[in-house]
Amino acid sequence: MSQLVVVARFSFPHEAHIARSMLESEGVPAFVADEHTVNMQWLYSNAIGGVRLLAPNGHAKRAIELLQQDNSDTLCEVLAEEYPDTADACPDCGSTEIEPYTQGKKAAFVVFLLLGFPLFFYKHGLRCRHCGCFWRT
Numbered sequence: 001m002s003q004l005v006v007v008a009r010f011s012f013p014h015e016a017h018i019a020r021s022m023l024e025s026e027g028v029p030a031f032v033a034d035e036h037t038v039n040m041q042w043l044y045s046n047a048i049g050g051v052r053l054l055a056p057n058g059h060a061k062r063a064i065e066l067l068q069q070d071n072s073d074t075l076c077e078v079l080a081e082e083y084p085d086t087a088d089a090c091p092d093c094g095s096t097e098i099e100p101y102t103q104g105k106k107a108a109f110v111v112f113l114l115l116g117f118p119l120f121f122y123k124h125g126l127r128c129r130h131c132g133c134f135w136r137t
Contacts, residue, residue, distance in 0.1 A: 002056045002057045002058050003056070003057045004031065004054040004055065004056060004057070005054065005055060005056070005057050005060040006052050006053070006054055007030070007053050007054065007055045007060055007063040007064050007067065008052075008053040008063075008064075008067050009049055009050040009051065009052055009053070010050050010051045010053065011038075011045050011046070011050050011051070012038070012042075012045070012051065013032065013035035013038055013039060013051050015051070016032045016035065016051040016052075016053050017032060017035075019053050019067060020032055020053060022066065022067075023053075023055065023063050023066055023067070026062075026066055028055060028059045028062055028063045028066065029055065029056055029059060030053055030054065030055050030063065031053075031054045031055075032051060032052070032053060032054075033051070033052040033053075033054055034048055034049075034050070034051050034052055035051050038050070038051050053067075088126065090128035090130065090131060090133050091133065091135055092128065092131055092133040093128060093130055093131045093133070095128050095129070095130035095131065097128065097129040097130050098126045098127065098128050098129065099126065099127055099129060100124075100125075100126060100127075101124075101125060101126060101127035101134060102122050102123070102124050102125075103122060103123045103124075103125065103127075103134050104121055104122035104123060105122050107121070107122075108121060108122045123136060124136070
């Protein structure tokens with residue numbers, strides 16, 4: 001068997017396993033090292049260089065190329081095809097000019113200043129920039 005080479009390093013074992021699965025799906029053998037050390041004492045992760053993803057020397061170049069690919073646009077296309085009715089649009093006017101918004105944030109801050117402890121009565125959601133409609137996600 002050829003020598004194993006480090007092709008990537010990760011802070012957490014689950015990240016390394018996702019990358020390993022992707023490499024194996026492309027026919028590149030890969031192995032995860034130091035995952036148990038990080039699982040037992042995660043503060044050691046940076047000290048030991050993280051969780052290592054290893055590949056045989058003959059497959060290392062291909063593994064690095066695969067790991068450097070950005071497939072985020074493909075994911076967005078697949079999600080849009082699978083869930084077409086989840087496109088973000090205002091339920092009142094249908095506008096797509098929406099933004100994340102926290103309703104009641106100012107009042108919660110004032111209560112915190114006056115009473116000295118927080119009262120969490122705000123709501124996270126989306127707000128339409130066109131008509132001002134707020135809805136929870």
